[in-house]
Amino acid sequence: MSASTNLPGWTHLYSGKVRDLYEREGAASDALLVVASDRVSAFDHVLSPGIPGKGELLTALSLWWFDRLDIPNHLLPADEQAGDGTAAEAIPTEVAGRAMLVQKLDMFPVECVVRGYLTGSGWKEYVASRSVCGIPLPDGLNNGDRLPEPLYTPAYKAPMGEHDENISFEASIELVGEADATALRDASLAIYAQASAIAEERGVILADTKFEFGRNPHTGVLTLGDEVLTSDSSRYWDADVYASAATAEARMASFDKQIVRDWLAANWDQTGTPPELPAEIVEKTASRYRELLDRLTA
CATH class of the missing domain: 3.30.470.20 (ATP-grasp fold, B domain)
Known part of the structure; x- marks a missing residue:
């Protein structure tokens, strides 16, 4: 799977179903850049199209939680005020809003x-x-x-x-x-x-x-x-x-990609290439992601 983009000063390490991982160039650095894409996966397949804005929503929610949990986390200091320009020099503008600058861990x-x-x-x-x-x-x-x-x-x-x-x-x-x-x-x-x-x-x-x-x-x-x-x-x-x-089933309606899973289960036998997601399913899924962030952070 290809990286989300070429980032000057960063070496692409690998891409998962949703995230891309980069390492800062330079032997002395142990900084990593975790970039959340708009890709969406289900049943071990990356689907098309992605969910617009999903990467930014996931990143915003992670940063919000990291700020509230009573345990050390991997964010580097530049991310402590992410969103107000503090991290602008550290995080490339190409991925601003959907990336976290983190400490490499074992x-x-x-x-x-x-x-x-x-x-x-x-x-x-x-x-x-x-x-x-x-x-x-x-x-x-x-x-x-x-x-x-x-x-x-x-x-x-x-x-x-x-x-x-x-x-x-x-x-x-x-x-x-x-x-x-x-x-x-x-x-x-x-x-x-x-x-x-x-x-x-x-x-x-x-x-x-x-x-x-x-x-x-x-x-x-x-x-x-x-x-x-x-x-x-x-x-x-x-x-x-x-x-x-x-x-x-109704009481467990979730704030995630369950809409995608349900539609795919009803419209694909899990053989061959998955069908393209309809625009309505994409928008409903994006809306659920946005609603969760709004509910938690309001």
Whole structure:
């Protein structure tokens, strides 16, 4: 997948489904530039067209959350006041508004997933085995129900191009050692608790999310990296709709690309090239991304 653009002074490292990563030129530098594109993916395919403004919306939401969470993060000082021109010299104008200047971290190969509600793949497993990622749950739960307590369900971060794999907490210990595995779990649950409370104050439910952490190579401190609590990495629901909707599906209408997933599932058999997204679906999806940012940051 090609980079979003050529940036003078920066070397393109790689592109994921949504983000492009650049390294500042110069052997002494450990700065990275994380650029969020307008690309949208579903069922492991990047779709066409993208969602206009999505990169800026995701970046704005990550910066907003980083500013509120009680844990060290990978933003470099120039990003602390992003949006008022402070970072203008550091972040190229070509990607201004949709890029974060960050400290390179020694990343852990663990994706830290926290689930506060029973939904998605967790619901499917619960129906089959009364468990989520192997963690037993009581009988009688329904799709979309709040879990008795948030669950930490880590995944192994596979090499680029391969699928991440759900693993047990014990398996995460084998990957990174008991001390770091415990620190990752405890930090993830603490962030989820803090973020859930902030979201609930704004009438939004944080159903689940995922975090990525690394260690700062200079200080050794456990540090939150990548994006955080965006509508690409999290499920958010409208609290009023959740409380009043007549069906489970209606109460879980999310502020993300679920509209895209639903349309694609109904119009594509997942073989060959995905069809182009209709303009109506693109606009509805963009509107949901914008609404979440407005609801949380107002």
